[in-house]
Amino acid sequence: MSDVDGDINRSREHVYGGRKHSNLSNLERNCNEMFAKGPALTKDFFEKIQNDVVPPKTDLFGYTMNTRRFILLTGLIILFTFSTIGTITMWFTEVYKKQINSLLVITDEAPTYEMWRSPTVKPYIKIYIFNYTNVERYEMRKDKKLHVEEIGPYVYYEKLERVNVRFNKVDGTVSYQEKRTYIFSPELSNGTKHDLVMVPNIPVLAGVSIAKHYNFFLRVSFSGFLSTLSVGAFIPLTVDQFVNGYEDNFYDWAKSYLKFHDMRVFEHFGLLVWKAGLQPDVITVNTGLHDISRRGQVEKFNGQTQIDLWGSDSCNSVQASDGIIYPLTALREKRDLTFYMPHMCRKLSLKFEKTSSILDSIPVHRYKLPLDTFDNEDKCYCTSGDGQCPPKGMFNATPCAFDAPLYYSWPHFYNGDPELRANISGLKDDFLMNDTYANIHPSLGVLVGGKIKFQVNIELQKSFGIGQLSAYPDRLMIPTVWMETGVEPSQLPIDFTTALYQITFTVKNIELGLKYGTLLATMVTLTCILLVLKKQRHNRSRASSHRRSIDYVH
Structure with missing residues (x-):
């Protein structure tokens, strides 16, 4: 290092009792430390959540299950419940038709009131x-x-x-x-x-x-x-x-x-x-x-x-x-x-x-x-x-x-x-x-x-x-x-034919979408639930077999 560079460095740093003090502000130093340690802190945070808040294992009716699998199964059961209710409602009740019929009631608040009062x-x-x-x-x-x-x-x-x-x-x-x-x-x-x-x-x-x-x-x-x-x-x-x-x-x-x-x-x-x-x-x-x-x-x-x-x-x-x-x-x-x-x-x-x-x-x-x-x-x-x-x-x-x-x-x-x-x-x-x-x-x-x-x-x-x-x-x-x-x-007239097309096709297509959509959702969620339970059963069987092997060796 040249003498000039040494002089510059010495001008930036002062030694008091063997410690060096930077000319950078405290805010700058803190920001640098946060960026440097951020990934490690985030990893520690999620590991803490996973280990302390969300335990790796969950007991359910005497069975031990991986917590992530338990959360997935719970979500699937909720979706299955709602889709089943929707399927029953759309396929076996008149709820949808009654809701559409309620829009046909003659009232001064209905969007078709003016068409009824003064037909075009x-x-x-x-x-x-x-x-x-x-x-x-x-x-x-x-x-x-x-x-x-x-x-x-x-x-x-x-x-x-x-x-x-x-x-x-x-x-x-x-x-x-x-x-x-x-x-x-x-x-x-x-x-x-x-x-x-x-x-x-x-x-x-x-x-x-x-x-x-x-x-x-x-x-x-x-x-x-x-x-x-x-x-x-x-x-x-x-x-x-x-x-x-x-x-x-x-x-x-x-x-x-x-x-x-x-x-x-x-x-x-x-x-x-x-x-x-x-x-x-x-x-x-x-x-x-x-x-x-x-x-x-x-x-x-x-x-x-x-x-x-x-x-x-x-x-x-x-x-x-x-x-x-x-x-x-x-x-x-x-x-x-x-x-x-x-x-x-x-x-x-x-x-x-x-x-x-x-x-x-x-x-x-x-x-x-x-x-x-x-x-x-x-x-x-x-x-x-x-x-x-x-x-x-x-x-x-x-x-x-x-x-x-x-x-x-x-x-x-x-x-x-x-x-x-x-x-x-x-x-x-x-x-x-x-x-x-x-x-x-x-x-x-x-x-x-x-x-x-x-x-x-x-x-x-x-x-x-x-x-x-x-x-x-x-x-x-x-x-x-x-x-x-x-x-x-x-x-x-065009306003009348537009209403006819909406009632005939749009409402009908929505009904078909809801009927087959809820039915498909029910079948998919039920299949996923069965696969998760099958995976859980397979893991339990492997764990039991592994324990028997260890006991046999001992």
């Missing part, structure tokens, strides 16, 4: 009008039959909104009123709203049917009043007037009669007027809160569980589906379904036909209305004064139509009594009803499409003293319109 699905209504082309010739007795010409369809879209919604959590129901708006679709219609048609004068025919119950002098007075107004059995109207309402002198006079008898009065008379706007009827349906199988079922109509129109309690009962939501249990078992039709004041039945699919992959249960729906096999719907039922294929809705002689049937009197065609020409003999159906989602229980057809008829009821109807036979059934209402799969 807008059903179409196709209106086919029977235009009478020879009324004057028939009344002059030049023609033996009235002739009709079917025109249309005139297509409208229906927008439904449930308003004045009130929930009752005590009995698990929700009450509301319906508000409907109808929007004409010229691009889908075969004709314009300004087309002129000759149609039955429904207010006059209804008034004549009511007047027949009066005495002769009142009927003659009524006939004179009709002559003053120059009205008859038929009236020329535009399509818009006939559908959306028109001003009529006779109907304006009839309003006083309706109000006096506490009947519902519309500003104008029209085919869809009685359904448009805010409806006065209060509908109460089950939310499914207490019983998911009753979700969407009508419990009360205007506060009553029964109406007082028909001949038995079963026919007067309003308790059925609301037509949109159906009971899941009945769907899974493919049982018959019923829904309540307010404008008919009755329930209609649906029968399972087949399992099908829409939008290429979404499964649905297809139901159909039986062909005998309007055949009045249930005698409680026979409401004529003489106790006789209407002809085959006709439903008498007079009690539901403010005593107007209104009847429903299939279009063109399909499957009805042949006598219904006796005085009407121009009706189709080969009308098909194969495309009338209802598609219902089996998991949601919601109507997701379909179509229904029905015909509205008015019965001409003669009475002595009213000369305006002298040219017509008594009880002539006059077809007025037939209507088709429904929703095609292509018309379903």
Whole structure:
């Protein structure tokens, strides 16, 4: 070492009593010592934990086991227990389905509430009008039959909104009123709203049917009043007037009669007027809160569980589906379904036909209305004064139509009594009803499409003293319109189809994942437990053999 280096080192160190003192600070020296001794300290710490806190051997029910193996076995047993519980829950109970069903409860807190309150699905209504082309010739007795010409369809879209919604959590129901708006679709219609048609004068025919119950002098007075107004059995109207309402002198006079008898009065008379706007009827349906199988079922109509129109309690009962939501249990078992039709004041039945699919992959249960729906096999719907039922294929809705002689049937009197065609020409003999159906989602229980057809008829009821109807036979059934209402799969809005896909596939895939995931976890953990126990048994056998060998040597 050079003299210079020695001088430098001596300048850094001072010797006092044979000890050297570095110029480094105490903090620096401590950090250096920690880094130097860290690995050794860590090793000593874990050895201390392993030897003192976690002993190398553990006694369990008289058996001695390696502690690490014991911890591993305990963890496997815990995993096996939870996976077994999950397997039993997913495979042998309805817990998962009940949890999913709870999300379907109608409540203002549900994510689907707005979709229920104001559906984005807008059903179409196709209106086919029977235009009478020879009324004057028939009344002059030049023609033996009235002739009709079917025109249309005139297509409208229906927008439904449930308003004045009130929930009752005590009995698990929700009450509301319906508000409907109808929007004409010229691009889908075969004709314009300004087309002129000759149609039955429904207010006059209804008034004549009511007047027949009066005495002769009142009927003659009524006939004179009709002559003053120059009205008859038929009236020329535009399509818009006939559908959306028109001003009529006779109907304006009839309003006083309706109000006096506490009947519902519309500003104008029209085919869809009685359904448009805010409806006065209060509908109460089950939310499914207490019983998911009753979700969407009508419990009360205007506060009553029964109406007082028909001949038995079963026919007067309003308790059925609301037509949109159906009971899941009945769907899974493919049982018959019923829904309540307010404008008919009755329930209609649906029968399972087949399992099908829409939008290429979404499964649905297809139901159909039986062909005998309007055949009045249930005698409680026979409401004529003489106790006789209407002809085959006709439903008498007079009690539901403010005593107007209104009847429903299939279009063109399909499957009805042949006598219904006796005085009407121009009706189709080969009308098909194969495309009338209802598609219902089996998991949601919601109507997701379909179509229904029905015909509205008015019965001409003669009475002595009213000369305006002298040219017509008594009880002539006059077809007025037939209507088709429904929703095609292509018309379903994107938010609705998204919900369908999520319920159909996402929820189902999660269920399958949980079912097979828990089952696989159970099998794997059980296998690992058996392997650990086998290893433990093998070690015990080796240890016992080793001890016997030592004893033998000694």
